[in-house]
Amino acid sequence: MKIDIETLSLAQLESLLIAAERRKRLLSSRRSIASVRRKVIALAAQHGYTIEELYGDKPVAAAAVKKRTTRRKTGKVAPKYRDPDNKRNTWSGRGRMPRWLAQKTKHGRSATDFLIPGLAKPTASKSSSIGRRTLIKQR
16 A cells, blocks of 8 residues: 655644554554464363364365355257358357357348258247246236
């Protein structure tokens, strides 16, 4: 942290000096980390424990973190769309639209123009109500 003392007013300089003196007193009154560590190890040993038994191998903060759940792997899906110019370009309809199809739909063609005949039905759009449950109020 850099403090430009040239730009500070007299009141700000006084408060900075007071805060520095407080911090200096606190640090000088504390015992060294090594001596505190030795005392803690000795106290644990006096009661028949080791530090590893008390705190474990991992720090306390790391032990509190929950493990992420693993995602379920989805199986392979047959392609629904094929590029007529390059037969190796296919898309299953899942995930982001591939570049070749996005480029062709940008120029006015529809994605349904690239459906593989006899194998595929168009992928439902996100705003479509197909497959959604709807609540019908009955009177």
